[in-house]
Amino acid sequence: MFLRRVLPDNFTLCxxxxxxxxxxLPCRGTTxxxxxILTDMAIALLFFMHGAKLSREAVISGLTNWRLHLTVLASTFVLFPLLGLLLKPVLSPLVTPALYAGILFLCTLPSTVQSSIAFTSIAHGNISAAVCAASASSLIGIVITPLVVGLLLEVHGQGGMSWHAVGDIVLQLFVPFVAGQVAQRWIGGWVQRHRPLxxxxxxxxxxxVVYTAFSAAVLQGLWKQLPLPVMGGLLIVNAVLLAIALxxxxxxxxALGFDREDEIxxxxxxxxxxxASGVPMAKVLxxxxALGMIVLPLMLFHQMQLMTCAVLARRYAERAGVKKRDVPVTTEAPAD
Incomplete structure (x- = not known):
């Protein structure tokens, strides 16, 4: 059981x-x-399936708790970007400028869906509100993330995001998502019955996306630019951001007067x-x-947040008097 808690999940190993x-074996040339092309098709299919499996009824049922949703959105799209900017003088010396651009990109991303709901359930929080908040964050992020990325990178001195990039996000991610929502009426049941697929x-x-991104980055000398001290610095930066956010x-x-379930x-x-949302967005933006440096902070943050939140979920459950049990550290990817 101890090894199950500390070892990475299967998707992280992949x-x-x-x-x-x-x-x-980086891919190059015609390959x-x-x-x-395969990656672009897979991303479009990914967001189509996201749209097809997102329950509008579940989202609507949780909309009444608007204070909670605004708080989550403020943390996701306001607090994190501000941390990325305000902590730059302290944290940026620990990593390279390219990696810190990846940190800023991470700060603009929406919340997870699958793992946020799963950990809320384990800790006995407000599950219906979690479904609504996480789903809304994921949907809003398709529009908000590229805009905030452009603003942060401009402040960071790496140039803003063009409207062309925003248009690419809409075309490659939002349009398939909307198409999935439209098709949900006919295929929603099939999607729910075939969740493993x-x-x-x-x-x-x-x-x-990760393979193509790191292939291009390796051909550009990625690992020559990432000595061990820089990797250690990246872990520290991620840990600081996650700790402050938690x-x-x-x-x-x-402080805002939420009860225990809403706090969770x-x-x-x-x-x-x-x-799951960040890697395809990086591919488009x-x-x-540059993709290797951009997604590396997110990949590390992904595993850190899952392991940390697994521990927190157990503690919340134990404080509520729930019988102690093992909490699997699962990936968000199947449903995020």
């Missing part, structure tokens, strides 16, 4: 293997072009960042040679 494969599509698309959501929820929802929905 990510590691994919990065190793890209490092040893790279084929992978680019949908999970494979989600994970497969992310692995494709503390801010917990004590902020209490705010903590698990407002402190996390989506790998950034040039291929």
């Amino acid at each position: 990510l590691i293997v994919t990065v190793i494969a890209a490092s040893l 790279a072009n084929v992978f680019e 949908v999970g494979l599509i989600d994970q497969g698309s992310i692995l494709l 503390l801010a959501t917990r004590y902020g929820a209490r 929802t705010i903590v698990f929905c407002g402190s996390k960042k989506s790998l 950034f040039p291929a040679h």
Whole structure:
């Protein structure tokens, strides 16, 4: 049981293997072009399936708790970007400028869906509100993330995001998502009955993006630019951001007068960042040679948040008098 708690989940192991494969056998030339086409198709399918499986009834049922949803959105799209900017003088010396651009990108991303709901359930929080808050964050992020990324990178001195990039996000991500919502009437039941297959599509698309991203980055000399001290610095930066977000959501929820169940929802929905949404967005927003540096902070943050939130969920459950049990550290990808 101890090993189950500390070892990475299967999807994280697949990510590691994919990065190793890209490092040893990077795709190039015609092969790279084929992978680019496959990746674009997989991303469109990914967001189509997201739209098809997102229950409008569940979202509508949780909309009444508007204070909670605004708090989660404020943490996701206001607190995190401000932390990325305000902590730059302290944290940026620990990493390279390219990696810190990846940190800023991470700060703009929406919350997870699957794992936020799962941890809220384990900790006995407000599950219906978690479904609504996480789903709304994911949907709003399609529009908000590229805009905030452009603003942060302009302040960071790396140039803003063009309206062309925003248009690409709308075309490649939002349009398939809306198409999935429209098709939900006919295929929603099938999607719910075949969740493992949908999970494979989600994970497969992310692995494709990671492979193509790291292939291009390796050919540009990625690992020569990442000595061990820089990797250690990146872990510290991620840990600081996650710790501040967890503390801010917990004590902020209490200061705003939320009850225990709503506090749990705010903590698990407002402190996390989506790998499943972030990797495809990075593919659309950034040039291929920069993707490796951009998504690396997110990949590390992904695993750190899952392991940390698993511990917090157990503690919340134990404090509520719930019988202690093992909490699996699962990936968000199948449903995020």
